Amino acid sequence: MNFKHKYFFLFPGLFVLIGILIFPIIFVVRLSLSGWNSYNPGLDYIGFENYIRLFTDDPRFWESFFRLSFLSVTTVILQYVIGFALAHMVWKDIKFKRFFRVLFLVPMMTTPVIMTVIWRTFFHESLGPVNDLLSVFGVAPKWLTDPVIAKFTVIIVEVWQWTPFMFLLLLAGLLSLPKEPFLAAAIDGASPVRKFIYVTFPLMAPISIGAIIIRLIEASKIMDTVYVLTSGGPGTSTETSSFYIFIKGLREFQMGYAASMSFTYLIIMIISLTIIAKVLTKVLLKE
Amino acid sequence: MDLVANNLSYKPDDQYHLNEVSFNFKEGNLYTILGRTLSGKTTLLKTIAGLLTPDSGEIEFDGKNFLKIPVWERNVAMVYQQFINYPHLNVFENIAFPLKQRKIDQSIIKEKVMDALKSVGLLGYENRKIQELSGGQQQRVSLARSLVKNAKILLLDEPLVNLDYKLREQLREEFKNLFSKGLADETILIYSTTDPRETMELNGEVIVLDEGKVLQVGPAKEIFENPNSLKVAEISNDPPMNIIEAKILDNHIRFEGIDVEAPQHLSKLTEDGLKIGLRSSDIELGENGHEFEVELAEISGSETLLHLKRGDTKIIVSIEEVLNFKIHDKVKINFKIGRAYAFHADGKLASSPFGGLNG
Structure with missing residues (x-):
């Protein structure tokens, strides 16, 4: 269509798009090529020095990145499994169905930061109720101060907070499924378990892929939970990429270096999520 | 291996969906x-x-309580x-x-x-997606799916009703072939339909069901020739059998000023409230006939259905021809009165031309 004034009408949208998306990305790329820090604020040009430093001399970034991969993949898998189980449960005709549907959504209605503060109190080594209860069995895990256990504490809180979201997406998916294939499957000799494996699960594949990808994107931004719960500690054992970038950029004011990390992170995320989406589609949809 | 049901009832709301249904289905039959x-x-x-559990009653198959399985x-x-x-x-x-x-x-x-695909005529379609098939082909797939497992009981729930006219004819033909090809050797085949024509063509044992109740059981021919009540006569004829309130006196059937000689099988019935039943195909147009007024003329396929009226009596006549009539046209018709049925006031069959309850 040839329309003289189309750019005039497109302008408001384009302006916002350029302002909040394209400009920041370009600016980050430019910033990553500068040595901007607290002594030397300004957009000078130092070439690829920041990237060379990142790839050759910063194991902490890569450690935080692999830690993030571990945390996000584990939490999303757990959220998917638990969310699917809960959704499947209230999808069937059970008693108090409506009550459970609302109950399972409660964590989502709370403010993550506040809930994390409460969880931190729960898991406090000597004052928290969790260890109070566990003292009956004579154990007192260091929920927040043991480098290994702290990771699982983060996973528990993340799973608790975000499973409802998965539950909601999957329940909506289940409710939208046609009823007929289930009738047919029963008559075709499929027991309830086989019915789930051969009918429910494959029919849910497209919705599952969407839900998993959405949650993976969200989970890889994990920051507030870590910040409040452990502040990345003990040491750097729960530090994730975004938290490390935050420390470098907004605490130590190494803006240029933080920008180069952000941009690298963005590229890695785009590539890996594309691959994950492809693999999931191939495995679940057999296409 | 028989499938026997005793007094099945199912009443999920204030209406019976099944009301004391009993039957005895034998293997190898349709x-x-x-x-x-x-x-x-x-x-x-x-x-x-x-898929449903009845409120009361039993089903036994092969001597086992089927409801527990x-x-x-x-x-x-x-299907x-x-x-x-x-x-x-x-x-x-x-x-x-x-x-x-x-x-x-x-x-x-x-x-x-592959065998099943062949028998429903879908060879070469095995890699197609279901959504890419037409309605008739989709129904063939589900038919093939039901054939492939060699089930002892094959249930077909109005399998043709959602298909267009041509496909229905074609598939019905194929069903007949399939059923007669010895598939039913040890299978109990149960086919449900609203269409009397389908029932006659399949020519099996017929169970006439209405409001959850079994009205009559018998071979298709028997149901057609001797429907045991007005209801069955209505259900087993399409268009429904014409019901005329008439009086039989001195060997003559009288209604709406028409007077026809009663055939032998009706001549002895003189009670009040008698209803005469006559199929729409047993009435024909004729020069010297009785005059009726056209209320509606529908052309369906190659036949014309005339809805006629005379006084309070309304009848439907089917003519194997495409004819054009206008509303309020006058037509003359003759009754093949030898093929008339008579029903008592309570709806029970009084006499049929095929000898049911004669005299």
Whole structure:
């Protein structure tokens, strides 16, 4: 269509798009090529020095990145499994169905930061109720101060907070499924378990892929939970990429270096999520 | 192996979906359940399949209490009036589904699926997606799926009703061939339909169902010739049998000023409230006939259905010809009165031209 004034009408949208998306990305790329820090604020040009430093001399970034991969993949898998189980449960005709549907959504209605503060109190080594209860069995895990256990504490809180979201997406998916294939499957000799494996699960594949990808994107931004719960500690054992970038950029004011990390992170995320989406589609949809 | 039901009742709301239904189905036979919509046909089939549990009554199969066996262990196959298939599987996988639920060798599955595809005329379609098929083809797939497992009980719930006219004729023909090809050797085949023509063509044992109640059981020919009540006569004829309130006096049937000589099988009935039943095909146009007024003329296929009126009497006449009539036209018709039925005031058959309850 040839329309003289189309750019005039497109302008408001384009302006916002350029302002909040394209400009920041370009600016980050430019910033990553500068040595901007607290002594030397300004957009000078130092070439690829920041990237060379990142790839050759910063194991902490890569450690935080692999830690993030571990945390996000584990939490999303757990959220998917638990969310699917809960959704499947209230999808069937059970008693108090409506009550459970609302109950399972409660964590989502709370403010993550506040809930994390409460969880931190729960898991406090000597004052928290969790260890109070566990003292009956004579154990007192260091929920927040043991480098290994702290990771699982983060996973528990993340799973608790975000499973409802998965539950909601999957329940909506289940409710939208046609009823007929289930009738047919029963008559075709499929027991309830086989019915789930051969009918429910494959029919849910497209919705599952969407839900998993959405949650993976969200989970890889994990920051507030870590910040409040452990502040990345003990040491750097729960530090994730975004938290490390935050420390470098907004605490130590190494803006240029933080920008180069952000941009690298963005590229890695785009590539890996594309691959994950492809693999999931191939495995679940057999296409 | 007989399928025996005793007093099946199912009443989920204030209406009976099944009301004391009993039957005794023997293996190797075809049973047709004939009834109007909402008469309980689907409920009955679902009960046999195990998708519904009746409120009371028993079903026994092979001497075992069938109601205690869960659906997936009943070895029943069912084709629904909606074309139900698995949307996430292709044609081959759809048909193989029931076989995969048992531990059967891949090569045997392949062979059986191919056989089934062949018998429904869908060879070459095995890799198609279900959504890419037409309604008739989708129904063939679900038919193949029900054939492939060699179930002892095969249920067909109005399988042709959602198809267009041509496909219906074609598939009905194929069904007949399939059923007669010895498929039914040890299978109990139960076919439900609203269409009397289908019932006659399939020519099995017919169960006439209405409001959840069995009205009559018998061979198709018997149902057609000697319907035991007005209701059955209505259900088993399309268009429904014409019912005329008449009086028989001195060997003459009188109604609306018309006077025809009563045939022998009706001559002795003189009671009040008698109803004469005459099929729409047993009335013909004739120069010296009785005058009726046209209320409506429908052309369906190659026949014309005339809705006629005289006084308070309304009748339908079907003529094997395409004819054009206008509303309020006057036509003259003759009754093949020798083929008339008579029913008592309570709806029970009084006399039929084929000898039922004669005299």
